[in-house]
Amino acid sequence: MSRQSYAGVAVAVPITVPYQRYSTQGAHWFVGQALQALIQASGVAKDDIDGLCLSSFSLSPDTAVGLTQHLGLSPRWLDHIPTGGASGVMALRRAARAVQAGDADVVACIGADTNHVDSFRQTLGSFSHFARDASYPYGSGGPNSVFAFITANYMRTYGAQREDFGRIAVDQRSNALKNPNALFKKPLSLDEYMAGRPISDPIHLFDCVMPCAGADAFLVMSEKRAQDLGLPHAIIRGAIERHNAFASDPIMVQGGWRRDLADLYAQADAAPAQVDFVQTYDDYPVIVMMQFEDLGFCAKGEGPQFVRDHRMTHDGSFPNNTSGGQLSVGQAGAAGGFIGMVEALRQLCDLAGERTVPGAQLGLVSGFGMVTYDRCLCTGAVLLGRSA
Amino acid sequence: MTMPLMRPARKNPILRTPQMNLPPSARSRVALSLTAAAAEGRFELQVCQDCDSVQYPPREACVHCVSPRLKWRAQTGLGQLLASTTLHHSNDLFFRERLPWRLGMVALDAGPSVMVHLHSEVGEAPSRLRVGARLDRAGQAVLIGFPEKESEHMADDKMLREMGSDPKFRKALVTDGKTPVGQALVRALVKAGADIVWVGHAEPWKKLPGLAELAALPQVTLLPLDLSNERSVITLAGEIGGKVDIVINNAEVHRSHGIGNRTGTDVARMEMEINYLGLLRLSQALGPALQGRAADGVTHASAWVNLLSIYALSNFPPHGTYSASKAAAYSLSQCLRAEMRPSGIRVVHVFPGPIDDEWNQNMPPPKLSPEALASAVIKALRDGTEDVYPGDVAQEWLQRWRDNPKVLEREIAAGGT
Numbered sequence A: 001m002s003r004q005s006y007a008g009v010a011v012a013v014p015i016t017v018p019y020q021r022y023s024t025q026g027a028h029w030f031v032g033q034a035l036q037a038l039i040q041a042s043g044v045a046k047d048d049i050d051g052l053c054l055s056s057f058s059l060s061p062d063t064a065v066g067l068t069q070h071l072g073l074s075p076r077w078l079d080h081i082p083t084g085g086a087s088g089v090m091a092l093r094r095a096a097r098a099v100q101a102g103d104a105d106v107v108a109c110i111g112a113d114t115n116h117v118d119s120f121r122q123t124l125g126s127f128s129h130f131a132r133d134a135s136y137p138y139g140s141g142g143p144n145s146v147f148a149f150i151t152a153n154y155m156r157t158y159g160a161q162r163e164d165f166g167r168i169a170v171d172q173r174s175n176a177l178k179n180p181n182a183l184f185k186k187p188l189s190l191d192e193y194m195a196g197r198p199i200s201d202p203i204h205l206f207d208c209v210m211p212c213a214g215a216d217a218f219l220v221m222s223e224k225r226a227q228d229l230g231l232p233h234a235i236i237r238g239a240i241e242r243h244n245a246f247a248s249d250p251i252m253v254q255g256g257w258r259r260d261l262a263d264l265y266a267q268a269d270a271a272p273a274q275v276d277f278v279q280t281y282d283d284y285p286v287i288v289m290m291q292f293e294d295l296g297f298c299a300k301g302e303g304p305q306f307v308r309d310h311r312m313t314h315d316g317s318f319p320n321n322t323s324g325g326q327l328s329v330g331q332a333g334a335a336g337g338f339i340g341m342v343e344a345l346r347q348l349c350d351l352a353g354e355r356t357v358p359g360a361q362l363g364l365v366s367g368f369g370m371v372t373y374d375r376c377l378c379t380g381a382v383l384l385g386r387s388a
Numbered sequence B: 001m002t003m004p005l006m007r008p009a010r011k012n013p014i015l016r017t018p019q020m021n022l023p024p025s026a027r028s029r030v031a032l033s034l035t036a037a038a039a040e041g042r043f044e045l046q047v048c049q050d051c052d053s054v055q056y057p058p059r060e061a062c063v064h065c066v067s068p069r070l071k072w073r074a075q076t077g078l079g080q081l082l083a084s085t086t087l088h089h090s091n092d093l094f095f096r097e098r099l100p101w102r103l104g105m106v107a108l109d110a111g112p113s114v115m116v117h118l119h120s121e122v123g124e125a126p127s128r129l130r131v132g133a134r135l136d137r138a139g140q141a142v143l144i145g146f147p148e149k150e151s152e153h154m155a156d157d158k159m160l161r162e163m164g165s166d167p168k169f170r171k172a173l174v175t176d177g178k179t180p181v182g183q184a185l186v187r188a189l190v191k192a193g194a195d196i197v198w199v200g201h202a203e204p205w206k207k208l209p210g211l212a213e214l215a216a217l218p219q220v221t222l223l224p225l226d227l228s229n230e231r232s233v234i235t236l237a238g239e240i241g242g243k244v245d246i247v248i249n250n251a252e253v254h255r256s257h258g259i260g261n262r263t264g265t266d267v268a269r270m271e272m273e274i275n276y277l278g279l280l281r282l283s284q285a286l287g288p289a290l291q292g293r294a295a296d297g298v299t300h301a302s303a304w305v306n307l308l309s310i311y312a313l314s315n316f317p318p319h320g321t322y323s324a325s326k327a328a329a330y331s332l333s334q335c336l337r338a339e340m341r342p343s344g345i346r347v348v349h350v351f352p353g354p355i356d357d358e359w360n361q362n363m364p365p366p367k368l369s370p371e372a373l374a375s376a377v378i379k380a381l382r383d384g385t386e387d388v389y390p391g392d393v394a395q396e397w398l399q400r401w402r403d404n405p406k407v408l409e410r411e412i413a414a415g416g417t
Helices: A027-042 A064-071 A084-101 A119-125 A129-135 A143-158 A162-176 A190-194 A223-229 A257-268 A285-294 A303-309 A325-329 A333-337 A339-348 B029-038 B158-163 B180-191 B211-215 B230-240 B266-292 B317-343 B370-383 B392-403 B405-413
Strands: A009-020 A051-055 A077-080 A106-113 A198-200 A213-222 A233-243 A277-279 A362-371 A376-386 B044-048 B070-074 B078-087 B101-108 B113-118 B127-135 B141-146 B171-174 B196-201 B220-224 B246-249 B303-307 B346-350
Touching: A009 A027, A009 A084, A009 A223, A009 A339, A027 A064, A027 A106, A027 A213, A051 A064, A051 A084, A064 A077, A077 A084, A084 A106, A084 A213, A084 A233, A084 A333, A084 A339, A084 A362, A084 A376, A106 A333, A119 A129, A129 B113, A143 A198, A143 A285, A143 B078, A143 B101, A162 A190, A162 A285, A162 A303, A162 A325, A198 B078, A213 A223, A213 A333, A213 A339, A223 A233, A233 A257, A233 A339, A233 A362, A257 A285, A257 A376, A277 A339, A285 A303, A285 A362, A325 A339, A333 A339, A339 A362, A339 A376, B029 B044, B029 B070, B029 B127, B029 B141, B078 B113, B101 B127, B113 B158, B127 B158, B141 B158, B171 B180, B171 B230, B180 B196, B180 B211, B180 B246, B180 B370, B196 B211, B211 B220, B220 B230, B230 B266, B246 B266, B266 B303, B266 B317, B303 B317, B303 B370, B317 B346, B346 B370, B392 B405
Parallel strands: A051 A077, A051 A106, A277 A362, B113 B141, B171 B196, B171 B246, B196 B220, B246 B303, B303 B346
Antiparallel strands: A009 A213, A009 A233, A106 A213, A233 A376, A362 A376, B044 B070, B078 B101, B078 B127, B101 B113, B127 B141
């Protein structure tokens, strides 16, 4: 059965609650700031927000429903998706279907997390049953050691060099310098990347994201509603998600995007060559490279050559993570799953300022989340188009 | 090849003795069965009884057919190293204090991919290796990637040494040197490279066979120790408490009586005095000293071995009061194990069947030789296991007890052994 289109749905009002390395505020504060900004920027009355989709790791013991009372919302549609890096795409898919079905008129999608000084360490040890039983007791490196294995195996199998991953990190930093919200303000050269201290070989310092606090959010509503409100918006051309794909691969060499790739482009009636920019999920550069392959921009194993052949800055031949991505802006927990989405909206709504991708009509946002044991389980991708 | 461990330099008394920070010890309940097998030196994973799939990480339902019928079964551990990494940064204090630390991702021939602590002799990926389970300093099972072929000094691998209590260069106490078991333990410790072996003897004025030869060994020092006397225990702790790394409590009183074939409680009281209260006195006096030195260099304090008896599991009426005292000692030793856990000191329970000594003269063979018992203890220390059932009788009792303790009780009551 072919997938039903997302026609008639608008995605609008990209919001970023400024990232901070550490915050003494709770996650609720960041959710509240995001909601207030959504209301102020959209002109939608608070009571007219009748759908809420929330992603956060640091709300515990609350879930999304607790936030309705905390923030005084009374939605008729509610979703809590603690799926980290995939939560932006997943929120969008769920909210769009709710709007199409008439279950909600205006859905606030919010990814928010706080980061106290010791939060990251505490999150790692209790991240999942499998992590607690089978990865955290092994050096407690968190995802660093898991992605070290994946990176080492990828390098050996496909001949990637550290410099190839460096190109990704360096170009993202160049984009970040034009993003006032980026926590990293200094340029990064390839030599500096190569000289980064080892964290978990072959992962070095500049392969790692910096945990921080912050929130990203957007609204989903009907195109008609967006037009009535005079809101610039993007439309959903196609969207996929997949969980626990390729489980029989002994170590991750491909992501779940690959399984549904044909559907994604068929739904959008587009081809990879028509995509003007990509916002990949960049927890580690090797995953960015895999996305270039698994989202159809080059064949499996050609990632290293692909990054040698392209400039990935906003004004380059293959713009990637035009905000700077998590590698250069910071990883605000679950907001890391939203950072690509709000950046894509900014590009398609002409809000990207000096990091604009010239003439962008079609952008791809992909998500990747939840290292419960030896790989990330959730993958998702969406093709967003400029509204007519 | 692993570089052999060199004798550590004498401790600088000016420096602070580092304290122990345990590796992460939280596990789900289902994962504790991995620990239960590793505690006896076995590597077991869940195998689905319906579709034969081997599972990892531990699960509540089969990953293949979703059956709940998952049983823990022994694994060869053979597999292929897919990738390795050397960790230079960790969020956990235990590892942070021991960096760099090598890890591997292994595809087991049996199916699942497993994350392991990687021995330095395992070559770069792709390479063959063998995965085994060991208890880490938190007393929880972890998987280890061992080289396919054993080599002479492989036990000296920095990571592997953290998982056990190898006597090499360590200082040990054997609480009773007058028995054949005690003397075999002392000789085995010396052979295993122990630096010093202190040997307790309760009645120093008596010339007991074999003691003089033991005392002539350069590593051996005799010390007066009477576990029935609190002052004696405290005096010993004062002398060696800041130095001893391994305690082996083998002191016991063993008489062959039940209830009806003797009047009065004097013998039972003596058994309890040494076998139970003696252990309690020794634990109170020496336990804190070991705990305080659990991270004191490469030969840090590491293990406490209690000689129990397989009769601690189920009473053997011909040795009924002895069995009861060993059951009490077993229970107390479980308490000791729990109290030692936060410091990373391993408490080892040894459950032999009848030992080939004077107090088992009337027991039919097979009987466990003191030498075999001693080598089982050394192996347990090296491998870091914590429950040892040495010999055929102990193994058979264990199997019967695990199968059905009530059936074992009936068999024994009917005159069986």
